[in-house]
Amino acid sequence: MAGKRRYVVVDDRDNVATVVEMLKEGEVIEAGMKNIKLLRDIPEGHKFALSRIPKGGYIIKFGEWIGRATAEIPVGDHVHIHNVEDIVDEVRKL
Amino acid sequence: MKTTFMGYRRHDGRSGVRNYVAVVPTVLCSVSVARSIAEAMRVNVFPHEGGCGQVGSEKEHTLRVLEGVVSHPNVGAVLTVGLSCEQIDATRLLKAAGDKPTRHIRIHDEGGNAKAVKRGVEMVGELKKEIKGADKTNISVDELTIATQCGSSDTGSGIASNPAVGAMADKLIELGGAVIIGETGGLYGAAGLMARRAATKEIGDKIIAMTDRLEEYYKRMGHSLREGNPTPGNIAGGLTTLVEKSLGGVRKGGTTTIRGVLSPGERISGKGLWVMNTSHGIGSCAAADMLASGAQILAYTTGGGNPTGSPLAPVVKITATKKTVERLEDIIDFDASPVLLGDETVKECGNRMLEEMVEVAGGKIVQAEKTRHTVFAIGKVAL
Numbered sequence: 127m128a129g130k131r132r133y134v135v136v137d138d139r140d141n142v143a144t145v146v147e148m149l150k151e152g153e154v155i156e157a158g159m160k161n162i163k164l165l166r167d168i169p170e171g172h173k174f175a176l177s178r179i180p181k182g183g184y185i186i187k188f189g190e191w192i193g194r195a196t197a198e199i200p201v202g203d204h205v206h207i208h209n210v211e212d213i214v215d216e217v218r219k220l
Numbered sequence: 221m222k223t224t225f226m227g228y229r230r231h232d233g234r235s236g237v238r239n240y241v242a243v244v245p246t247v248l249c250s251v252s253v254a255r256s257i258a259e260a261m262r263v264n265v266f267p268h269e270g271g272c273g274q275v276g277s278e279k280e281h282t283l284r285v286l287e288g289v290v291s292h293p294n295v296g297a298v299l300t301v302g303l304s305c306e307q308i309d310a311t312r313l314l315k316a317a318g319d320k321p322t323r324h325i326r327i328h329d330e331g332g333n334a335k336a337v338k339r340g341v342e343m344v345g346e347l348k349k350e351i352k353g354a355d356k357t358n359i360s361v362d363e364l365t366i367a368t369q370c371g372s373s374d375t376g377s378g379i380a381s382n383p384a385v386g387a388m389a390d391k392l393i394e395l396g397g398a399v400i401i402g403e404t405g406g407l408y409g410a411a412g413l414m415a416r417r418a419a420t421k422e423i424g425d426k427i428i429a430m431t432d433r434l435e436e437y438y439k440r441m442g443h444s445l446r447e448g449n450p451t452p453g454n455i456a457g458g459l460t461t462l463v464e465k466s467l468g469g470v471r472k473g474g475t476t477t478i479r480g481v482l483s484p485g486e487r488i489s490g491k492g493l494w495v496m497n498t499s500h501g502i503g504s505c506a507a508a509d510m511l512a513s514g515a516q517i518l519a520y521t522t523g524g525g526n527p528t529g530s531p532l533a534p535v536v537k538i539t540a541t542k543k544t545v546e547r548l549e550d551i552i553d554f555d556a557s558p559v560l561l562g563d564e565t566v567k568e569c570g571n572r573m574l575e576e577m578v579e580v581a582g583g584k585i586v587q588a589e590k591t592r593h594t595v596f597a598i599g600k601v602a603l
Contacts, residue, residue, distance in 0.1 A: 131562030133603035134379050144379050144424075144458065144600065146560055163262065171458030185460070188471065190413060202537045208405030212461040218428065 137189030142173040166204045173205040225582035227359040231319045235359045236293035237516045237581040240264050247271030247306035251443025257340035264531035268598040272306040281602035285318040297321040299345035304328035321350040340440040362396030364415040367510035367518045368472040371518040374523025376540030378468020379522040380560040387570020388456045389474035398491045402498035403472035409466030418478040430497040433603040485512040486601045501599030525551045528595045529588025553586050560570045
Protein backbone atom coordinates (compact mmCIF):
# COMPACT_ATOMS: atom_id res chain seq x y z
CA MET A 127 0.00 0.00 0.00
CA ALA A 128 2.99 2.28 -0.62
CA GLY A 129 1.85 5.88 -0.46
CA LYS A 130 -1.79 4.84 -0.75
CA ARG A 131 -3.09 5.75 2.67
CA ARG A 132 -5.71 8.49 2.41
CA TYR A 133 -6.63 9.04 6.06
CA VAL A 134 -5.20 8.35 9.53
CA VAL A 135 -6.98 7.06 12.63
CA VAL A 136 -4.49 7.87 15.38
CA ASP A 137 -5.97 5.68 18.11
CA ASP A 138 -8.42 2.76 18.11
CA ARG A 139 -10.77 4.70 20.40
CA ASP A 140 -11.06 7.66 18.00
CA ASN A 141 -14.41 8.59 16.45
CA VAL A 142 -12.79 10.81 13.80
CA ALA A 143 -10.21 10.24 11.07
CA THR A 144 -7.79 12.82 9.63
CA VAL A 145 -7.41 12.85 5.87
CA VAL A 146 -3.98 12.91 4.23
CA GLU A 147 -5.31 14.22 0.92
CA MET A 148 -8.53 16.00 -0.05
CA LEU A 149 -11.46 13.54 -0.19
CA LYS A 150 -14.60 14.27 -2.21
CA GLU A 151 -18.26 14.37 -1.16
CA GLY A 152 -19.94 11.11 -2.12
CA GLU A 153 -16.74 9.04 -2.03
CA VAL A 154 -17.04 5.74 -0.21
CA ILE A 155 -14.14 5.10 2.15
CA GLU A 156 -13.21 1.74 3.59
CA ALA A 157 -12.75 2.15 7.33
CA GLY A 158 -12.03 -1.08 9.18
CA MET A 159 -15.05 -3.34 8.86
CA LYS A 160 -17.35 -0.77 7.31
CA ASN A 161 -17.71 1.55 4.33
CA ILE A 162 -18.27 5.22 5.01
CA LYS A 163 -19.86 7.56 2.48
CA LEU A 164 -18.51 11.09 2.82
CA LEU A 165 -21.27 13.68 3.18
CA ARG A 166 -19.05 16.65 2.24
CA ASP A 167 -15.64 17.42 0.75
CA ILE A 168 -12.97 16.85 3.41
CA PRO A 169 -9.92 19.10 2.80
CA GLU A 170 -6.40 17.81 3.49
CA GLY A 171 -5.69 17.71 7.21
CA HIS A 172 -9.38 17.91 8.16
CA LYS A 173 -11.47 15.29 9.96
CA PHE A 174 -14.55 13.20 9.19
CA ALA A 175 -16.75 11.24 11.61
CA LEU A 176 -16.18 7.47 11.81
CA SER A 177 -19.38 7.00 13.82
CA ARG A 178 -22.47 9.06 14.67
CA ILE A 179 -21.64 11.66 17.33
CA PRO A 180 -24.72 12.95 19.21
CA LYS A 181 -25.12 16.64 20.07
CA GLY A 182 -23.08 17.17 23.27
CA GLY A 183 -20.97 14.07 22.60
CA TYR A 184 -17.20 14.13 22.70
CA ILE A 185 -14.98 14.23 19.63
CA ILE A 186 -12.19 11.68 20.26
CA LYS A 187 -8.77 11.88 18.61
CA PHE A 188 -5.45 10.58 20.01
CA GLY A 189 -7.74 8.42 22.19
CA GLU A 190 -8.63 11.64 24.08
CA TRP A 191 -11.46 14.16 24.10
CA ILE A 192 -10.59 17.10 21.85
CA GLY A 193 -13.96 18.88 21.79
CA ARG A 194 -17.75 18.57 22.09
CA ALA A 195 -20.27 18.33 19.27
CA THR A 196 -22.58 21.37 19.10
CA ALA A 197 -24.95 19.50 16.77
CA GLU A 198 -25.49 15.87 15.88
CA ILE A 199 -22.71 14.75 13.50
CA PRO A 200 -23.64 11.87 11.19
CA VAL A 201 -21.11 9.29 9.97
CA GLY A 202 -18.98 10.66 7.12
CA ASP A 203 -19.64 14.33 7.94
CA HIS A 204 -16.94 16.98 8.18
CA VAL A 205 -15.97 17.54 11.86
CA HIS A 206 -14.64 21.06 12.40
CA ILE A 207 -15.28 24.45 14.05
CA HIS A 208 -18.83 24.67 12.62
CA ASN A 209 -20.01 21.69 14.69
CA VAL A 210 -17.44 21.42 17.54
CA GLU A 211 -16.70 23.56 20.63
CA ASP A 212 -13.47 23.59 22.66
CA ILE A 213 -13.42 21.91 26.07
CA VAL A 214 -10.19 23.43 27.30
CA ASP A 215 -11.48 24.32 30.79
CA GLU A 216 -12.95 20.87 31.30
CA VAL A 217 -9.78 18.94 30.41
CA ARG A 218 -7.29 21.27 32.10
CA LYS A 219 -8.24 19.94 35.52
CA LEU A 220 -6.08 17.28 37.17
CA MET B 221 20.31 -1.26 17.47
CA LYS B 222 23.60 0.45 18.27
CA THR B 223 23.44 1.47 21.91
CA THR B 224 26.78 3.26 22.30
CA PHE B 225 28.48 6.21 20.64
CA MET B 226 31.88 7.90 20.78
CA GLY B 227 31.54 11.09 22.83
CA TYR B 228 33.32 13.35 25.28
CA ARG B 229 33.52 12.60 29.00
CA ARG B 230 33.39 15.79 31.10
CA HIS B 231 34.85 16.46 34.55
CA ASP B 232 31.40 16.53 36.16
CA GLY B 233 30.66 13.03 34.87
CA ARG B 234 28.33 14.13 32.08
CA SER B 235 28.94 13.22 28.45
CA GLY B 236 28.95 15.47 25.41
CA VAL B 237 28.25 14.69 21.76
CA ARG B 238 30.19 17.72 20.47
CA ASN B 239 33.28 19.66 21.52
CA TYR B 240 32.26 23.22 20.72
CA VAL B 241 34.21 26.37 21.56
CA ALA B 242 31.60 28.75 23.02
CA VAL B 243 31.93 32.53 22.75
CA VAL B 244 29.60 33.90 25.42
CA PRO B 245 28.80 37.59 25.80
CA THR B 246 28.08 38.36 29.46
CA VAL B 247 25.87 41.29 28.49
CA LEU B 248 23.96 42.57 25.46
CA CYS B 249 26.52 45.39 25.09
CA SER B 250 29.23 42.89 24.15
CA VAL B 251 27.16 40.77 21.75
CA SER B 252 28.50 42.46 18.63
CA VAL B 253 32.15 41.93 19.61
CA ALA B 254 31.42 38.32 20.59
CA ARG B 255 29.72 37.72 17.26
CA SER B 256 32.67 39.17 15.30
CA ILE B 257 35.11 36.90 17.15
CA ALA B 258 32.99 33.79 16.64
CA GLU B 259 32.37 34.48 12.95
CA ALA B 260 36.07 35.08 12.28
CA MET B 261 36.99 31.81 13.97
CA ARG B 262 33.94 29.77 12.85
CA VAL B 263 32.95 28.86 16.40
CA ASN B 264 29.62 29.17 18.20
CA VAL B 265 28.26 32.37 19.73
CA PHE B 266 25.46 32.82 22.28
CA PRO B 267 23.86 36.24 21.77
CA HIS B 268 21.25 37.44 24.26
CA GLU B 269 19.63 40.67 25.44
CA GLY B 270 20.29 40.33 29.17
CA GLY B 271 23.17 40.53 31.59
CA CYS B 272 22.42 44.01 32.92
CA GLY B 273 19.51 45.99 34.33
CA GLN B 274 17.64 42.82 35.19
CA VAL B 275 15.96 41.95 38.49
CA GLY B 276 14.40 38.95 40.23
CA SER B 277 13.43 35.91 38.22
CA GLU B 278 14.48 37.51 34.92
CA LYS B 279 18.03 38.09 36.22
CA GLU B 280 18.25 34.59 37.71
CA HIS B 281 16.97 33.08 34.48
CA THR B 282 19.65 34.77 32.35
CA LEU B 283 22.39 33.59 34.69
CA ARG B 284 20.95 30.06 34.90
CA VAL B 285 20.87 29.68 31.11
CA LEU B 286 24.40 31.12 30.66
CA GLU B 287 25.71 28.79 33.40
CA GLY B 288 23.95 25.98 31.57
CA VAL B 289 25.83 26.98 28.40
CA VAL B 290 29.36 27.14 29.83
CA SER B 291 28.89 23.96 31.88
CA HIS B 292 27.18 22.15 28.99
CA PRO B 293 28.71 18.77 28.08
CA ASN B 294 28.72 19.71 24.36
CA VAL B 295 30.99 22.68 25.14
CA GLY B 296 34.74 21.98 25.37
CA ALA B 297 36.10 25.49 25.89
CA VAL B 298 34.71 28.93 26.72
CA LEU B 299 35.54 32.55 25.97
CA THR B 300 33.42 35.08 27.84
CA VAL B 301 33.20 38.58 26.41
CA GLY B 302 32.23 41.33 28.84
CA LEU B 303 32.13 45.09 28.86
CA SER B 304 33.23 45.69 32.52
CA CYS B 305 30.32 47.57 34.10
CA GLU B 306 27.63 44.88 33.61
CA GLN B 307 25.56 43.12 36.22
CA ILE B 308 26.65 39.55 35.44
CA ASP B 309 29.84 38.50 37.13
CA ALA B 310 31.96 36.59 34.60
CA THR B 311 34.00 34.98 37.42
CA ARG B 312 30.87 33.29 38.66
CA LEU B 313 30.01 32.23 35.14
CA LEU B 314 33.47 30.78 34.50
CA LYS B 315 33.25 28.80 37.75
CA ALA B 316 30.43 26.83 36.13
CA ALA B 317 32.83 25.82 33.34
CA GLY B 318 34.73 23.63 35.82
CA ASP B 319 38.06 22.44 34.44
CA LYS B 320 37.38 23.34 30.79
CA PRO B 321 39.91 25.70 29.16
CA THR B 322 38.51 29.25 29.48
CA ARG B 323 39.45 32.83 28.64
CA HIS B 324 37.83 36.11 29.53
CA ILE B 325 38.06 39.55 28.00
CA ARG B 326 36.33 42.86 28.66
CA ILE B 327 35.93 45.51 25.97
CA HIS B 328 36.96 48.35 28.33
CA ASP B 329 40.12 46.51 29.44
CA GLU B 330 41.18 45.76 25.87
CA GLY B 331 40.85 49.38 24.74
CA GLY B 332 37.75 49.19 22.57
CA ASN B 333 35.88 47.07 20.06
CA ALA B 334 38.55 46.36 17.45
CA LYS B 335 41.23 45.49 20.01
CA ALA B 336 38.77 43.26 21.88
CA VAL B 337 37.90 41.40 18.68
CA LYS B 338 41.60 40.96 17.83
CA ARG B 339 42.41 39.66 21.34
CA GLY B 340 39.34 37.44 21.36
CA VAL B 341 40.31 35.89 18.03
CA GLU B 342 43.78 35.07 19.40
CA MET B 343 42.24 33.52 22.50
CA VAL B 344 39.80 31.37 20.52
CA GLY B 345 42.82 30.21 18.49
CA GLU B 346 44.50 29.12 21.72
CA LEU B 347 41.33 27.41 22.97
CA LYS B 348 40.91 25.54 19.69
CA LYS B 349 44.46 24.20 20.02
CA GLU B 350 43.92 23.20 23.65
CA ILE B 351 40.88 21.06 22.89
CA LYS B 352 42.04 19.73 19.52
CA GLY B 353 42.21 15.96 19.48
CA ALA B 354 40.36 15.63 22.80
CA ASP B 355 39.84 11.99 23.67
CA LYS B 356 36.56 10.42 22.71
CA THR B 357 35.26 7.51 24.73
CA ASN B 358 32.60 4.90 24.27
CA ILE B 359 29.40 6.19 25.87
CA SER B 360 26.13 4.34 26.41
CA VAL B 361 22.88 5.65 24.97
CA ASP B 362 21.46 5.75 28.52
CA GLU B 363 23.55 8.91 29.05
CA LEU B 364 21.64 10.76 26.36
CA THR B 365 19.10 13.46 27.18
CA ILE B 366 17.10 14.52 24.15
CA ALA B 367 15.00 17.69 24.21
CA THR B 368 11.96 17.95 21.93
CA GLN B 369 10.39 20.86 20.11
CA CYS B 370 8.11 21.62 17.16
CA GLY B 371 7.87 24.59 14.81
CA SER B 372 6.24 25.46 11.50
CA SER B 373 3.86 22.60 12.28
CA ASP B 374 1.29 21.15 9.89
CA THR B 375 -1.23 18.30 9.81
CA GLY B 376 1.53 15.70 9.69
CA SER B 377 3.12 17.02 12.91
CA GLY B 378 0.34 16.04 15.32
CA ILE B 379 -0.55 12.71 13.73
CA ALA B 380 2.81 11.44 12.43
CA SER B 381 6.10 13.21 13.21
CA ASN B 382 5.27 14.12 16.83
CA PRO B 383 4.02 10.58 17.64
CA ALA B 384 7.20 9.21 15.99
CA VAL B 385 9.35 11.43 18.22
CA GLY B 386 7.23 10.14 21.11
CA ALA B 387 8.02 6.55 20.12
CA MET B 388 11.72 7.47 19.96
CA ALA B 389 11.36 9.05 23.43
CA ASP B 390 9.69 5.91 24.84
CA LYS B 391 12.49 3.74 23.41
CA LEU B 392 15.28 5.98 24.71
CA ILE B 393 13.67 6.03 28.16
CA GLU B 394 13.30 2.23 28.08
CA LEU B 395 17.06 2.08 27.42
CA GLY B 396 17.74 4.34 30.42
CA GLY B 397 17.95 7.80 28.84
CA ALA B 398 16.05 11.03 29.45
CA VAL B 399 13.70 13.23 27.42
CA ILE B 400 12.51 16.80 27.95
CA ILE B 401 9.27 18.25 26.68
CA GLY B 402 8.70 22.00 27.06
CA GLU B 403 6.73 24.79 25.42
CA THR B 404 4.35 25.73 28.24
CA GLY B 405 2.00 27.66 25.94
CA GLY B 406 1.82 24.68 23.61
CA LEU B 407 0.89 22.18 26.27
CA TYR B 408 -1.73 24.50 27.87
CA GLY B 409 -4.67 22.59 26.41
CA ALA B 410 -3.18 19.23 27.41
CA ALA B 411 -2.09 20.22 30.93
CA GLY B 412 -4.75 18.03 32.58
CA LEU B 413 -3.71 14.97 30.59
CA MET B 414 -0.02 15.62 31.31
CA ALA B 415 -0.76 16.13 35.01
CA ARG B 416 -2.53 12.77 35.17
CA ARG B 417 0.59 11.15 33.73
CA ALA B 418 2.84 12.60 36.46
CA ALA B 419 4.60 10.31 38.95
CA THR B 420 3.10 12.17 41.94
CA LYS B 421 0.21 14.55 42.57
CA GLU B 422 2.73 17.31 43.45
CA ILE B 423 4.33 17.04 40.00
CA GLY B 424 0.89 17.09 38.38
CA ASP B 425 -0.09 20.19 40.37
CA LYS B 426 3.11 21.90 39.20
CA ILE B 427 2.21 21.24 35.55
CA ILE B 428 -1.24 22.80 35.99
CA ALA B 429 0.21 25.69 38.02
CA MET B 430 2.86 26.60 35.44
CA THR B 431 0.23 26.87 32.70
CA ASP B 432 -2.04 28.90 35.05
CA ARG B 433 0.82 31.36 35.68
CA LEU B 434 1.30 31.82 31.96
CA GLU B 435 -2.42 32.47 31.43
CA GLU B 436 -2.41 34.95 34.36
CA TYR B 437 0.53 36.76 32.77
CA TYR B 438 -1.48 37.24 29.57
CA LYS B 439 -4.56 38.28 31.58
CA ARG B 440 -2.56 41.03 33.36
CA MET B 441 -1.98 42.51 29.93
CA GLY B 442 -5.67 42.18 29.12
CA HIS B 443 -5.23 39.19 26.86
CA SER B 444 -5.57 35.42 26.88
CA LEU B 445 -3.40 32.59 25.69
CA ARG B 446 -6.52 31.26 23.96
CA GLU B 447 -6.85 34.33 21.75
CA GLY B 448 -6.52 33.25 18.19
CA ASN B 449 -5.48 29.77 19.22
CA PRO B 450 -5.74 27.57 17.23
CA THR B 451 -4.47 30.13 14.71
CA PRO B 452 -6.34 30.85 11.45
CA GLY B 453 -3.59 28.81 9.74
CA ASN B 454 -4.16 25.90 12.12
CA ILE B 455 -7.93 26.01 11.46
CA ALA B 456 -7.47 26.15 7.69
CA GLY B 457 -5.12 23.16 8.08
CA GLY B 458 -7.82 21.18 9.89
CA LEU B 459 -7.13 21.75 13.60
CA THR B 460 -10.44 22.38 15.37
CA THR B 461 -9.67 23.12 19.04
CA LEU B 462 -6.81 24.26 21.28
CA VAL B 463 -7.05 20.91 23.06
CA GLU B 464 -6.49 19.09 19.77
CA LYS B 465 -3.49 21.29 18.96
CA SER B 466 -1.95 20.75 22.40
CA LEU B 467 -2.54 16.98 22.33
CA GLY B 468 -0.75 16.79 18.98
CA GLY B 469 2.16 18.75 20.44
CA VAL B 470 2.63 16.74 23.61
CA ARG B 471 2.81 13.50 21.64
CA LYS B 472 6.52 14.34 21.28
CA GLY B 473 6.99 13.30 24.91
CA GLY B 474 5.77 9.75 24.29
CA THR B 475 3.72 7.79 26.78
CA THR B 476 5.87 7.28 29.89
CA THR B 477 5.38 8.67 33.39
CA ILE B 478 6.45 12.29 33.97
CA ARG B 479 9.28 12.34 36.51
CA GLY B 480 9.44 16.03 37.30
CA VAL B 481 9.03 19.67 36.29
CA LEU B 482 12.07 21.85 35.60
CA SER B 483 12.33 25.66 35.75
CA PRO B 484 13.40 27.37 32.50
CA GLY B 485 17.04 26.42 31.91
CA GLU B 486 17.34 24.27 35.06
CA ARG B 487 19.76 21.34 34.96
CA ILE B 488 18.05 17.96 34.57
CA SER B 489 18.67 15.70 37.54
CA GLY B 490 17.27 12.34 36.55
CA LYS B 491 16.24 9.89 33.87
CA GLY B 492 12.91 9.37 32.16
CA LEU B 493 10.48 12.01 30.92
CA TRP B 494 10.68 15.58 32.29
CA VAL B 495 8.55 18.62 31.58
CA MET B 496 10.32 21.96 31.41
CA ASN B 497 8.36 25.13 32.06
CA THR B 498 9.74 27.20 29.21
CA SER B 499 7.24 29.82 30.33
CA HIS B 500 6.56 32.66 27.93
CA GLY B 501 9.53 31.72 25.76
CA ILE B 502 8.84 30.37 22.31
CA GLY B 503 11.05 29.06 19.52
CA SER B 504 14.73 29.58 20.16
CA CYS B 505 14.15 30.84 23.72
CA ALA B 506 12.46 27.56 24.62
CA ALA B 507 15.20 25.62 22.82
CA ALA B 508 17.89 27.49 24.80
CA ASP B 509 16.08 26.73 28.06
CA MET B 510 15.74 23.02 27.32
CA LEU B 511 19.29 22.61 26.02
CA ALA B 512 20.78 24.59 28.94
CA SER B 513 19.49 21.73 31.10
CA GLY B 514 22.30 19.58 29.67
CA ALA B 515 20.33 17.88 26.88
CA GLN B 516 22.84 16.97 24.16
CA ILE B 517 20.48 16.81 21.15
CA LEU B 518 17.26 18.60 20.15
CA ALA B 519 14.68 16.56 18.20
CA TYR B 520 12.69 19.12 16.25
CA THR B 521 9.56 18.32 14.24
CA THR B 522 8.47 20.62 11.48
CA GLY B 523 5.85 20.53 8.76
CA GLY B 524 6.73 23.52 6.63
CA GLY B 525 10.46 23.21 7.34
CA ASN B 526 11.74 25.37 10.20
CA PRO B 527 15.46 26.11 9.66
CA THR B 528 16.64 27.02 13.18
CA GLY B 529 19.69 25.34 14.64
CA SER B 530 21.39 25.91 17.98
CA PRO B 531 24.96 26.80 18.98
CA LEU B 532 24.61 24.40 21.92
CA ALA B 533 23.57 21.12 20.30
CA PRO B 534 22.83 19.40 17.02
CA VAL B 535 19.18 20.01 16.11
CA VAL B 536 17.70 17.08 14.20
CA LYS B 537 14.91 18.30 11.88
CA ILE B 538 12.11 15.79 11.42
CA THR B 539 9.14 16.06 9.08
CA ALA B 540 6.32 13.79 7.97
CA THR B 541 5.58 15.98 4.96
CA LYS B 542 7.11 14.46 1.81
CA LYS B 543 6.97 17.79 -0.05
CA THR B 544 9.13 19.38 2.66
CA VAL B 545 11.67 16.54 2.52
CA GLU B 546 11.98 16.99 -1.22
CA ARG B 547 12.02 20.80 -1.36
CA LEU B 548 14.15 21.69 1.69
CA GLU B 549 17.14 19.41 1.41
CA ASP B 550 19.48 21.60 3.50
CA ILE B 551 16.97 21.90 6.35
CA ILE B 552 15.55 18.39 6.85
CA ASP B 553 17.51 15.56 8.51
CA PHE B 554 14.92 12.85 9.04
CA ASP B 555 12.02 11.72 6.85
CA ALA B 556 9.02 10.54 8.90
CA SER B 557 6.64 10.64 5.93
CA PRO B 558 6.41 6.82 5.71
CA VAL B 559 4.29 7.02 8.91
CA LEU B 560 1.80 9.39 7.34
CA LEU B 561 1.65 7.36 4.14
CA GLY B 562 1.16 4.07 5.99
CA ASP B 563 4.47 2.46 4.99
CA GLU B 564 5.93 2.39 8.50
CA THR B 565 4.39 2.15 11.96
CA VAL B 566 4.94 4.92 14.50
CA LYS B 567 6.99 2.48 16.59
CA GLU B 568 9.20 1.43 13.67
CA CYS B 569 9.79 5.07 12.82
CA GLY B 570 10.66 5.82 16.47
CA ASN B 571 13.28 3.06 16.48
CA ARG B 572 14.75 4.28 13.19
CA MET B 573 14.81 7.82 14.62
CA LEU B 574 16.66 6.71 17.76
CA GLU B 575 19.27 5.01 15.55
CA GLU B 576 19.70 8.36 13.79
CA MET B 577 20.04 10.13 17.16
CA VAL B 578 22.81 7.72 18.16
CA GLU B 579 24.58 8.43 14.84
CA VAL B 580 24.28 12.17 15.46
CA ALA B 581 25.57 11.66 19.01
CA GLY B 582 28.58 9.89 17.52
CA GLY B 583 29.41 12.85 15.30
CA LYS B 584 27.13 12.71 12.25
CA ILE B 585 26.68 16.36 11.26
CA VAL B 586 23.09 17.65 10.96
CA GLN B 587 21.89 20.13 8.33
CA ALA B 588 21.81 23.08 10.74
CA GLU B 589 25.46 22.43 11.62
CA LYS B 590 26.39 22.02 7.96
CA THR B 591 24.77 25.35 7.05
CA ARG B 592 25.99 26.99 10.30
CA HIS B 593 22.42 27.99 11.11
CA THR B 594 22.39 28.86 14.80
CA VAL B 595 19.84 30.86 16.71
CA PHE B 596 20.13 31.57 20.40
CA ALA B 597 17.97 33.74 22.65
CA ILE B 598 17.17 33.94 26.34
CA GLY B 599 13.56 34.72 27.21
CA LYS B 600 12.86 37.85 29.25
CA VAL B 601 9.96 36.39 31.17
CA ALA B 602 10.49 33.38 33.45
CA LEU B 603 7.25 32.75 35.32
